[in-house]
Amino acid sequence: MMYRRHWLPMDTIMMTFRELRTIFLTGLAVVLPIVVTLWVLWWIGAAFETFLGGMYSAVIPERYYFPGLGILLGIALTLAVGFMAKALLFRSLFAWWDTVLNRIPLVKTIYGALGDFMRLVSGDAGEQFNRVVIVEFDQPAMKLIGFVTREDLSQFPDLLDDSEVAVYFPMSYQVGGYTLFLPKSRLQPVNMRMEDALRFVLTAGLSAREAPVDDRA
Secondary structure, three states: OOOOOOOOOHHHHHHHHHHHHHHHHHHHHHHHHHHHHHHHHHHHHHHHHHHHHHHHHHHOOHHHOOOOHHHHHHHHHHHHHHHHHHOHHHHHHHHHHHHHHOOOOOHHHHHHHHHHHHHHHHOOOOHHHHEEEEEEEOOOOEEEEEEEEEOOOOOOOOOOOOOEEEEEEEOHHHOOEEEEEEEHHHEEEEOOOHHHHHHHHHOOOOOOOOOOOEOOO
16 A cells, blocks of 8 residues: 655745744744843842852851852942942042042043943933934934933033033944934934833833823824
8 A cells, every 4th residue: 555745835934934934033022132231240140149258258167158148249339339329428438439540541441341341231420411313304304313422512612602402312232323413403312211111122112111291282
C-alpha cells in the first residue's frame, strides 16, 4: 500500500512563518523590558553587595554579615548622599568635587554628560529644566516636543537677545538630539509632567501615559 505525500502550499508556509514572527516579536516586546530591568537591578545590587558587603565584612566580624547586607548599605548610602546634597552645609563640598571632576580630560565628558542627564530626569536642575513645550514649524509643517534647558543666555550677548531661550529636542530612543535657540513667543507650554514627556519622546510615543495637552485649547 503506497502513501502519497501532501506538501503544504508555499503561501501557507510563508503565512505561518509571518504569524510566528509576529508572535515572537510580541513576546519579545513584553519580555525584553522585564529582562533588561531585572538585569540592571541585579547588576546594581551585585555591585553594592560585592563592594560594600566586602568592605563591611573586612572590618566587622563575619557573624554580623548576612547576604544582602551590601545592598541595604548601598541603599542607605545613596539616601544619605541625597540628603547631604540637599543640605546647604554640603552643597559647597559637592560643588567643589563637581568642579574638580569637570576639569579632568575625558572624565569631564562622561561625568558631565551623565550628571546633566540625571539632573534633568530627576528634576533637580531647577524649574527651567521642568518646562515642556511644543514648537510649531511651518516649513515643513510639523510640531515638536522640546524641553527648555536654559533661559539665561547672557554669555552670548552678540548672538542672542533676552527674548530667546535654549530648547532641547531629543530624538527617539536617544539616538541623538539637538538644541535650538528660539524666541519665547514660539513656545507653547504643555500640561505634561517632565517624566511623561521624556518617555513619550524617547519611545516615539509608544509608552506615553498621558497625551500632551495644549494650554491654548
